[in-house]
Amino acid sequence: MSAPTLTTDTHSTAQAPATPTTAGDAARRRRPAPATGLSLLKQGAQNGGRALWRPGAILLFLLLWELGPLYLAPSSTRVFLPPLHDVLGALGALIAKGQLQNHLVASLTRSASGFGIAVVSAVVLGLLVAWYGALDRFLNPLLEVFRNTAALALLPVFTLLLGIGETSKISIVAYAAFFPVLLNTIAGVRTVDPLLIRAARSLGLSNFTLFQKVILPSAVPTIFTGIRMAGTSSILVLIAAEMVGAKAGLGYLIVNSQSSFLIPEMYAGILTVSLLGLAVNYLLVGVERHFSRWRTAVGSGNG
Amino acid sequence: MTHSPIPKISLQSVGKTFTVRPTKDAPAGSTLTALDGINLDVAAGEFLTLVGPSGSGKTTLLDLLAGLTRPDTGKVLLDGKEVTGPGKDRAVVFQQYALFPWRTAAANVSFGLEGPGQDGKRLSRRERAEKARTYLDLVGLAGFEDRYPHELSGGMKQRVAIARSLAYEPEVLLMDEPFAALDAQTREQLQEELLRIWRTTGKTIIFITHGIDEAVYLGQRVAVLSSRPGRLKEIVPVNLGDRTGDIDIRSDAAFVEHRHQVWALLHDEVLKAQQAGHAKILPDGTAPDEAPQPTSGKAA
Numbered sequence A: 001m002s003a004p005t006l007t008t009d010t011h012s013t014a015q016a017p018a019t020p021t022t023a024g025d026a027a028r029r030r031r032p033a034p035a036t037g038l039s040l041l042k043q044g045a046q047n048g049g050r051a052l053w054r055p056g057a058i059l060l061f062l063l064l065w066e067l068g069p070l071y072l073a074p075s076s077t078r079v080f081l082p083p084l085h086d087v088l089g090a091l092g093a094l095i096a097k098g099q100l101q102n103h104l105v106a107s108l109t110r111s112a113s114g115f116g117i118a119v120v121s122a123v124v125l126g127l128l129v130a131w132y133g134a135l136d137r138f139l140n141p142l143l144e145v146f147r148n149t150a151a152l153a154l155l156p157v158f159t160l161l162l163g164i165g166e167t168s169k170i171s172i173v174a175y176a177a178f179f180p181v182l183l184n185t186i187a188g189v190r191t192v193d194p195l196l197i198r199a200a201r202s203l204g205l206s207n208f209t210l211f212q213k214v215i216l217p218s219a220v221p222t223i224f225t226g227i228r229m230a231g232t233s234s235i236l237v238l239i240a241a242e243m244v245g246a247k248a249g250l251g252y253l254i255v256n257s258q259s260s261f262l263i264p265e266m267y268a269g270i271l272t273v274s275l276l277g278l279a280v281n282y283l284l285v286g287v288e289r290h291f292s293r294w295r296t297a298v299g300s301g302n303g
Numbered sequence B: 001m002t003h004s005p006i007p008k009i010s011l012q013s014v015g016k017t018f019t020v021r022p023t024k025d026a027p028a029g030s031t032l033t034a035l036d037g038i039n040l041d042v043a044a045g046e047f048l049t050l051v052g053p054s055g056s057g058k059t060t061l062l063d064l065l066a067g068l069t070r071p072d073t074g075k076v077l078l079d080g081k082e083v084t085g086p087g088k089d090r091a092v093v094f095q096q097y098a099l100f101p102w103r104t105a106a107a108n109v110s111f112g113l114e115g116p117g118q119d120g121k122r123l124s125r126r127e128r129a130e131k132a133r134t135y136l137d138l139v140g141l142a143g144f145e146d147r148y149p150h151e152l153s154g155g156m157k158q159r160v161a162i163a164r165s166l167a168y169e170p171e172v173l174l175m176d177e178p179f180a181a182l183d184a185q186t187r188e189q190l191q192e193e194l195l196r197i198w199r200t201t202g203k204t205i206i207f208i209t210h211g212i213d214e215a216v217y218l219g220q221r222v223a224v225l226s227s228r229p230g231r232l233k234e235i236v237p238v239n240l241g242d243r244t245g246d247i248d249i250r251s252d253a254a255f256v257e258h259r260h261q262v263w264a265l266l267h268d269e270v271l272k273a274q275q276a277g278h279a280k281i282l283p284d285g286t287a288p289d290e291a292p293q294p295t296s297g298k299a300a
Ligand SMILES: Nc1ncnc2c1ncn2[C@@H]1O[C@H](COP(=O)(O)OP(=O)(O)OP(=O)(O)O)[C@@H](O)[C@H]1O
Pocket: B018, B019, B020, B032, B034, B052, B053, B054, B055, B056, B057, B058, B059, B060, B061, B228, B284, B285, B286
């Protein structure tokens, strides 16, 4: 979809310097009032602008972060909102000392373990629930209650029962990641095209083969959508859990820096968390896309 | 066409009734007779086309033959033995292609070759790929083995579906309006090819269609179903002589006459259906004109 626009762009930029008069003529003929130079300028700005438009908001935000505390905020606020270069400096120092890596590894280990446990158990349970209607009717009310209980609301319970060690953190991550995967697995199995089931059944396939060859492959893209959502929420919940009680991890880094009044370090931790979140999301979107390749036609047809 | 001792397919006073879910008007639920007292013999190697107004139970009949559902009354016999379920001796081609979108064309064709075949033997991966290629070639899709269904046109998809049903070498081909979604040219081309395949493989084919032309062109006999409940109204034998020639059969006098005969039969039924208000069918499958029968009465 973007390809045609791109070619028109290169076409007009290549032509504009070579034939300035024709371009100007055309502009004058269309609208007599504005000057020729202005329209050229406008076009140039448009082409440059388009390249800047996508990262524009981010650049603007970073600029505001850098300049705002220096020139706009009163000096009392500046302490709590250091300019960007201070934060980057702190980040560099943390990396140089190897502290950031340690916290990152601690967080990653926990979220990966919890996430892995959640994905495996939720896919298995989801397949069972979707396949056995009786199990679904039995479990659904309970699942509905748990699903609508915010994971973080249960954090004190996890801490009370499992202590403040790794177990409680991995558990709460697993809990938070469990439901998106479960619900998407169930939905994926439920939405298999009945015609495909009929086609497979007409071949005399057994229930097990039908499941393995038709239902599972057809549900895989939806399951991976759930896995991507779970990845995002597992990091979210982990940071919160680490803020409450931990001796390492990014959440701990943030809270500990705050209480030690190392404000730039605190922001460095926050920055790392958002970069980590972005990275995980991109990775999982890539994985999801890979497993939905055969569905691409459907997607591009709609969009 | 009952000159062979045991017909390939035999329907003996077959009836099928559906239970309609309870609605506001009929809270107790009701039953809907989709097929009633169908008697039909199809000889081995015969090409039978089946026409009927929408909702007359054509798909229901096909499902019974495929073994996807069981009749409520009567018997469905295949080679003299009662059909108890689906099997690889029959293949179904559906109107909406029903290809597995995550499988390439070749993998779709070899779907029915995985697992034990009719003789209980398993094919190796190589043999399956070989067969898939052969059958894709047969339907004119050589070189498209690695394409995914979304990369194929409607006509190509239906060719893959036909190749898939032929690949595991069933004796009976059941086709439910397979060409309905295709443009006229592709349809004619595929009709031609289906006849060629039928002649070379000698399969028994039951072909459902909305098109009278198609029914007369393809079928050795055209079975006409009445509007609901579906009963066999008449079977029109088609005799068009030698069809292998280069002449345009469709403008032949005999063709036109057969075509008119089927049209008149069908037109009657469509009118009847309309007069009865069947044109107005509610989403739940009930027609407002239909006196709903209480579930207990008919089902017992
Ligand atoms: N599973 C079902 N439950 C209830 N009613 C059904 C069911 N399947 C079919 N019917 C009803 O049986 C009747 C026959 O349906 P069928 O699909 O066989 O018609 P058809 O002749 O194939 O129609 P078309 O030409 O439109 O495909 C219809 O009135 C339909 O509403």
